[in-house]
Amino acid sequence: MTANLKIDSSPISAQGAFASRAFEPGETIHWMDGQFLPTWRIVAKIATLQVNFDDPLQVDDRTYLQLDEVSNRFNHSCAPNAAVRGARELFAIAPIAAGEEITFDYSLTVQPMLRARYWAMRCNCGAASCRGHIGDISTVPAGVRQAAIDRGGVQDHILHRLYRSPWNWTKFKPGPPPTLPGRDHSIFLKGGRTGVLLLHGLGGTPIEMGEVGASLAARGYTVLCPQLAGHCGTYADLKAVRWQDWAASAEAALRRLKATCDTVIIGGLSTGAVLSLNIAARFPNLVQGVALLAPTLWINGWAVPYHAYLFNIVLQKPIANMFDFPDLPPHGIKDEAIRRRVKAAMDSGDSSIAGVPVTPGGAVIEHRWMVKATLADLKWIKQPVLMVHPREDEIADLNNIAHIIRNVRGPVETITLHDSYHIVTVDRQRDELKHRLGAFVARLAARHTAESGGVADFGEAFAAKIAAQQ
Numbered sequence: 031m032t033a034n035l036k037i038d039s040s041p042i043s044a045q046g047a048f049a050s051r052a053f054e055p056g057e058t059i060h061w062m063d064g065q066f067l068p069t070w071r072i073v074a075k076i077a078t079l080q081v082n083f084d085d086p087l088q089v090d091d092r093t094y095l096q097l098d099e100v101s102n103r104f105n106h107s108c109a110p111n112a113a114v115r116g117a118r119e120l121f122a123i124a125p126i127a128a129g130e131e132i133t134f135d136y137s138l139t140v141q142p143m144l145r146a147r148y149w150a151m152r153c154n155c156g157a158a159s160c161r162g163h164i165g166d167i168s169t170v171p172a173g174v175r176q177a178a179i180d181r182g183g184v185q186d187h188i189l190h191r192l193y194r195s196p197w198n199w200t201k202f203k204p205g206p207p208p209t210l211p212g213r214d215h216s217i218f219l220k221g222g223r224t225g226v227l228l229l230h231g232l233g234g235t236p237i238e239m240g241e242v243g244a245s246l247a248a249r250g251y252t253v254l255c256p257q258l259a260g261h262c263g264t265y266a267d268l269k270a271v272r273w274q275d276w277a278a279s280a281e282a283a284l285r286r287l288k289a290t291c292d293t294v295i296i297g298g299l300s301t302g303a304v305l306s307l308n309i310a311a312r313f314p315n316l317v318q319g320v321a322l323l324a325p326t327l328w329i330n331g332w333a334v335p336y337h338a339y340l341f342n343i344v345l346q347k348p349i350a351n352m353f354d355f356p357d358l359p360p361h362g363i364k365d366e367a368i369r370r371r372v373k374a375a376m377d378s379g380d381s382s383i384a385g386v387p388v389t390p391g392g393a394v395i396e397h398r399w400m401v402k403a404t405l406a407d408l409k410w411i412k413q414p415v416l417m418v419h420p421r422e423d424e425i426a427d428l429n430n431i432a433h434i435i436r437n438v439r440g441p442v443e444t445i446t447l448h449d450s451y452h453i454v455t456v457d458r459q460r461d462e463l464k465h466r467l468g469a470f471v472a473r474l475a476a477r478h479t480a481e482s483g484g485v486a487d488f489g490e491a492f493a494a495k496i497a498a499q500q
């Protein structure tokens with residue numbers, strides 16, 4: 031972080047943050063950090079003069095970040111070279127040279143308030159286009175605001191407040207919603223002609239597949255962890271998405287991999303595992319193997335509260351969306367140190383890191399509908415299947431894998447983890463998982479290469495070396 035920045039005296043304010051290297055437009059400069067506080071705590075701190083009025087950065091509807099030393103050093107400018115996106119990611123919106131001061135437009139980070147006039151600081155930014163004051167986002171000229179939205183430089187909570195929330199009680203009406211450019215958090219790691227597609231879980235993100243993906247890439251395989259439709263954005267995005275949209279994201283990713291890979295293994299975590307089955311059944315010629323990590327047909331693990339089963343009588347999506355499924359402890363993770371880190375990321379308000387803290391009922395019912403469609407297709411799965419399931423899975427009981435074993439037609443290999451909860455890609459036995467998954471992929475790659483008379487890629491060479499060492 032600080033390798034990117036240095037703090038120095040600034041013409042705008044006493045001190046400012048300066049680039050210690052050049053940045054391309056779109057590049058992440060800094061993750062704004064500090065102490066996450068609910069609104070009432072921030073109000074109390076301002077009232078008792080413990081923090082300045084203009085220092086906290088709002089990161090979602092109910093949370094502010096009391097910025098740390100470094101994050102608080104970025105000055106405002108009416109002609110900025112950076113902006114905040116997602117919840118708290120500061121990124122370059124113009125080419126920034128080493129030594130240049132990094133600024134962002136404070137007004138774009140402040141939701142419209144009932145009495146914006148009470149929060150209007152004088153601006154000393156010195157830009158030719160200086161507006162003379164800093165207010166909330168409603169005080170920004172429409173053209174400037176639109177340009178900021180178009181380049182993705184407005185935080186999610188602001189967009190939500192302006193265009194999606196029914197609770198916009200201010201008089202400010204920004205006009206019809208613009209097309210909101212979504213960011214793609216997919217992970218793509220280029221390797222040989224054997225590809226592995228890894229699908230994240232419901233309300234999850236490509237990052238939860240990242241470590242496993244990286245271990246496969248290290249073995250020479252091409253790895254793609256796509257961002258599924260409706261994910262990495264807001265609660266409202268997830269509420270609106272349909273399971274067919276997830277399938278479309280997965281299919282597009284499969285075709286992207288297939289463009290450079292002869293052999294493709296599809297795998298996924300939890301809901302992503304069900305989606306893998308769905309895709310493998312529908313595209314038997316494109317998929318040569320299936321790897322299921324804690325597959326979840328039924329949400330019936332030991333930590334599922336009995337009242338959650340009542341949700342099964344809900345049959346319509348609008349009604350389903352009246353329910354919320356908060357991500358409760360243990361958050362799918364047995365290891366307490368890992369769990370604390372994931373929980374902190376989840377609470378950061380940036381859903382692209384650890385996913386959403388609350389899953390809308392609408393997404394849960396979409397999961398159920400996808401399961402229904404997929405169960406009917408299990409008999410078409412003739413590819414080899416690897417299943418990794420924790421014995422103590424708190425979300426999905428072991429009977430989930432029993433059902434899959436009975437109904438698919440391909441050979442099945444099952445590994446039961448004894449020291450892990452549901453999020454197996456992150457929890458204690460992830461190294462075991464990486465090892466077994468790597469071996470599975472290597473075997474299929476070798477077989478497929480032999481069948482097609484092709485040349486083995488680096489992945490198999492690596493696997494052979496590992497095998498020789500054992």
Ligand SMILES: [Zn+2]
Pocket residue numbers: 107108109153154155156157159160161162163
């Ligand atoms: Zn200004």
